[in-house]
Amino acid sequence: MAHNKSYTLGELASLLNLKLVGDEQCAIHSLATLKNATPGQLSFLSNPSYINQLESCNASAVIVDAKFADACQASALISESPYVSFAEATALFDDSPAYEPSVHPSATIHSSVEIPDTAYVGPNVVIEPGAKLGADCVIGSGCFLGENVTLGKNCFLHSNVSIYHRVNVGNNVIIHSGTVIGADGFGFAFDGKKSVKIRQLGSVLIGNDVDIGSCTTIDRGALEDTVISDGVKIDNQVQIGHNCKIGEHSVICGCTGIAGSVTIGKYCVMGGASGAVGHINIADKVQVSAMSLVSESITEPGIYSSGTWHMKTSQWKRSNIRFQQLDSIAKRLKELENPTDKN
């Protein structure tokens, strides 16, 4: 797919700060995988297990580690981190819409709010009293920024994002459509007959360079703030409960649910649809597999999983029947091992 931008390989080498082995004048119009690339495209080899694809690749150029340069039939852009260089290349070919600084006349902005000259505020945006926007922000159509919300510089809120009062967002934060930041945490005191609402008096504090996907929800704290630290990346459909603290550069994959008052360390990865029960701590550099539940604190880095693998349902049912008998099975085994215990 052509992305309406074109560079010579010489330009790309310069822009990406990479060494070129090949034709400086060759025009590159887009990016592609090794398998699907055609002439005029730039590809990359990040995972060495794809090296076979390198030989048959039709790309005009490939971003490769120096040690694979010789295996490359096409021109080579030599990188110590081909995947990072590829990520940087995607920015060069990105044709996402640009939003010129302006305030759409249909936006409802309280008179106390100052919009920087460099900001874009789209149609039907609502900005409540006391809110503050940094330079270069883009606020997509239909977004709601509650009272005293603050956004740092260069934030990009896509359409229909809702941010409740007093939420504090850092610089360079991207928030995708449908996401809700700062709604009430889920807290009730049961009085024996009914649930009495605990008003959620804290807020949400989001650091710098945070990305948040679409239809994700991050609740405000009960008494203190829910905290999303610098560099955290959060996918779609994620739920983060009140009072959680997510450490720097952790990654939360789609559909993950984090209950209230969970502290997650730095450089963690919560796999897709994983979860954590409330009031636990997860150490730095913990990885949790897809659809695994963390049911108590984890104190050591490492990879953790729960659940069982998929099987044909007929076999799985048999295993499940036995799972229900498992304590009995273990005890019977022990008896066989120690028959004299019975005497």
Next chain:
Amino acid sequence: MAHNKSYTLGELASLLNLKLVGDEQCAIHSLATLKNATPGQLSFLSNPSYINQLESCNASAVIVDAKFADACQASALISESPYVSFAEATALFDDSPAYEPSVHPSATIHSSVEIPDTAYVGPNVVIEPGAKLGADCVIGSGCFLGENVTLGKNCFLHSNVSIYHRVNVGNNVIIHSGTVIGADGFGFAFDGKKSVKIRQLGSVLIGNDVDIGSCTTIDRGALEDTVISDGVKIDNQVQIGHNCKIGEHSVICGCTGIAGSVTIGKYCVMGGASGAVGHINIADKVQVSAMSLVSESITEPGIYSSGTWHMKTSQWKRSNIRFQQLDSIAKRLKELENPTDKN
């Protein structure tokens, strides 16, 4: 519940193309289950295990297979596929609001966009440059259609749907409120200190006759398009990652999470809250049970499950302790079976 529409059984037989055994003039004002139907209502027998309910049913008429017609006390509409005929009947009694062709003055539509005379564009809709709508589309209030989005004929977007730039939607597609199509896929290259964003240069391609529920998210592809094929039905709260390909007529139940670069075949059913890890293939006609995770490719049709059944928590804890010892249990069993191995 009366739905404000009424037909005689003769009319229904004609509209549904079914043979009537009974009173042509009988007026039917609504639909109901066998168990709850009252006179003036039409019911259906689809699952033979409900045949006992047929005898005591108070409906004025029942859609039945010919072989059950005699068991029917009421008038009978004879169908080879009673459940499909029932589905067709629901369309006759549907009283959902009709939207007359019109463009609400509060909509913000770029001057380059042509709205067909037969389309409805609701309040506060935002349509960006280059977007195209087919005939008979309904765009509910607060929807956002990004640059160069194309919708085919007869699409119905309920309120507050967000569709990002370049997403391509076929004909007869229904998208429910809060859903987000074409947000960035979740892709980052880790540079040793931080996650570098991989811009998502692909888009989303949605075929014809696709239904998409509410608060569902379908991400744009990294380099190529995420593809939802003709006839696919997607429920609420579903997450479909970048680069996925969902085959024709597959059904994705609510809360399912599909990681990136997953290919799902035709006529598959992903059960509620099921999942699939990234970069795998699932064959045609695979069914995955509720809350089951597909953790590697599935090459054969069939029914697959993971996880364990619910139990009383006290018993479940005992099974769980033993699950953690399971490898040891298996080895000890083998030792008992082969005691001489120990020598």
Next chain:
Amino acid sequence: MAHNKSYTLGELASLLNLKLVGDEQCAIHSLATLKNATPGQLSFLSNPSYINQLESCNASAVIVDAKFADACQASALISESPYVSFAEATALFDDSPAYEPSVHPSATIHSSVEIPDTAYVGPNVVIEPGAKLGADCVIGSGCFLGENVTLGKNCFLHSNVSIYHRVNVGNNVIIHSGTVIGADGFGFAFDGKKSVKIRQLGSVLIGNDVDIGSCTTIDRGALEDTVISDGVKIDNQVQIGHNCKIGEHSVICGCTGIAGSVTIGKYCVMGGASGAVGHINIADKVQVSAMSLVSESITEPGIYSSGTWHMKTSQWKRSNIRFQQLDSIAKRLKELENPTDKN
């Protein structure tokens, strides 16, 4: 964090109807946990296991059960239910924005709709023909209320909520942003080649005193109504399928998915990311653990769980291999126990 409101302990004792042991004139400006409280703050001791924190707590006052009053260094507010009293105190310190009765000029309200003098209707709200609002309702910006929607008194809809036609909401209902009530249930009749849509002719009936979180979806019934009873509390990202009935005062935690036609009793708790398959009944006072799936009806109160605990992935893989062999393991054990059966 100071919440801009301040009370003397004497005032708090009176407002919360509690006995004060301590300084009536002491000013309290906010609430905090025992661990983090500083002078000028009010804390609470609900869980006796935190009694050690009581002794070192720096709060000016603590809400405590009478039996712990002596252990309290600070002033004490004596409560039979300290957690409920704390919940009531949060309401006193809540500084959420107040919305003065008014109708924003950008709202699109059908001429047939009467807005009570005491209601707030925010920017870009859309209210369709036949809708009815009770007194004291707050309708946040960008909300959509479909045809013939009725809201009782004192409902609070945060921004960007979508409510489909004919949904009926009781009094004192809170609905958070991004939530969708009354979208089509997921029903299709498969005709051998494609899925034929079953129009969803029912609606959703929501009782009094219901709280619903953000990005939650509750589908309309197929023929009858989906019912959410009085006092039910629903967290974020919850999916409730068509025809479900949720009993009084049940609590549904975040990310839970309830398939269609499920009946849940009174005073149940569905833990975070739990689920229930379709067409089952769950008795009163059932608690389901986090990420557990209820796969058949539960007839007795109690606590239920499914799944397995998290483990280091390396160990978990070994248990998983054995789980797949579990039926064989059980049979082999039986053979060892009954060796003569083999003869």
